[in-house]
Amino acid sequence: MVTKPAPAALGRRDLSTAPLLVAARGGRPSRVPVWFMRQAGRSLPEYRALRADTGMLQACMTPDLTCEITLQPVRRHGVDAAILFSDIVVPLYAAGVGVDIVPGTGPVVAKPVRTAADVAALPDLDAEQVAPVTDAIALLLRELGATPLIGFAGAPFTLASYMIEGGPSRNHERTKALMRAAPEVWHGLMDKLVGITTSFLQAQVQAGVDAVQLFDSWAGALSVRDYRQYVLPYSSRVLGALADAGVPRIHFGVGTGELLGSMAEAGADVIGVDWRIPLDDAARRAGGTRPVQGNLDPAVLFADPASLEAEVLRILDEGRRTPGHVFNLGHGVLPDTDPDVLTRLVELVHSQNP
Ligand code: 1CP
Secondary structure, three states: OOOOOOHHHHOOOOOOOOHHHHHHOOOOOOOOOEOOOOOOOOOOHHHHHHHOOOOHHHHHOOHHHHHHHHHHHHHHHOOOOEEOOOOOOHHHHHHOOOEEEEOOOEEEEOOOOOOHHHHHOOOOOOHHHHHHHHHHHHHHHHHOOOOOEEEEEEOHHHHHHHHHHOOOOOOOHHHHHHHHHOHHHHHHHHHHHHHHHHHHHHHHHHHOOOEEEEEOOOHHHOOHHHHHHHHHHHHHHHHHHOOOOOOOEEEEOOOOHHHHHHHHHOOOOEEEOOOOOOHHHHHHHOOOOOOEEEEEOHHHHHOOHHHHHHHHHHHHHHHHOOOOEEEEEOOOOOOOOOHHHHHHHHHHHHHOOO
């Protein structure tokens, strides 16, 4: 069993009143915590400057660069959490799977996984293979003061889609075909990915992250029946392996309105929600006991200030009718977002009663 080391062991401060962690545990925070998925990245000129000569995966495997990029949005926006700068394919890359992140495209897998032999050839992940990531976490813990650090991983389904399709996919057609045509290959691949994802998250917890998020970004492409049969058992195993880790577990996907009850069954502490349904409705669908995270449409950041404020106040209102609310976008910050709009959004959320 892997548990988060005691603060003293990490030479660290007590985060027991950090708004993110209080809200994630269903308590009453001093203010509504707010952070943004993809808060580090192309919306920030200081990020573009740092990344100019460095590939994405190289940046993820260079601890001082990872640390600096992770800190940029915390300094600039005053968000209530840092999220480790990394990517869902980093553990695959670290384990030796042929994968790259191609600018303008996303993750591309050199040899897509389609057969039982392909699955058998996949490596496991040893914690020392992600030493650059855990070293970056160690650097961050010294810099972050009272701001919690969120670690993350891709969930087995979303990783499987990249591995089977060979890259980003709109319809996930090869993935959905393989589940049915070759269930033993599917289940073998998902089993492998449970191991890699769990090892990656456990390494981050052991290095001292304060919360974890499991990104099943593309799960919303599935019917609820398929989700329950082909995906839920595996996400449950990942989250179950972290049940006693001592850190809140957030579980997020896009377009998951019909899946929220099943996703909640997978066992996370907080359910991330996109913008398609109201937060209070989402919390009910997720069983009515768990805090929720979300759910401003990232495109609304391009609207006029009055429209943006109205949306934020509506979401905060709906959030007050849930067991707990962590303010976030419904998906990642879009690259062309004006970073000053994000800074003002943080101020607005913090100015409102929790
Ligand atoms: O600040 C943060 O939030 C940390 C940054 C982060 C995170 C959480 C990155 C950096 N990647 C991720 C996770 C990730 N990667 C997800 C889950 C979150 C989500 O749904 O957005 C997914 C699906 C990926 C896959 C991925 N990596 C894509 C999407 C491609 C597709 O299928 O449409 C892309 C474009 C990447 C590359 C990537 N990851 C991160 C950045 C900043 C970039 C762009 C790389 C570059 O600048 O060249």
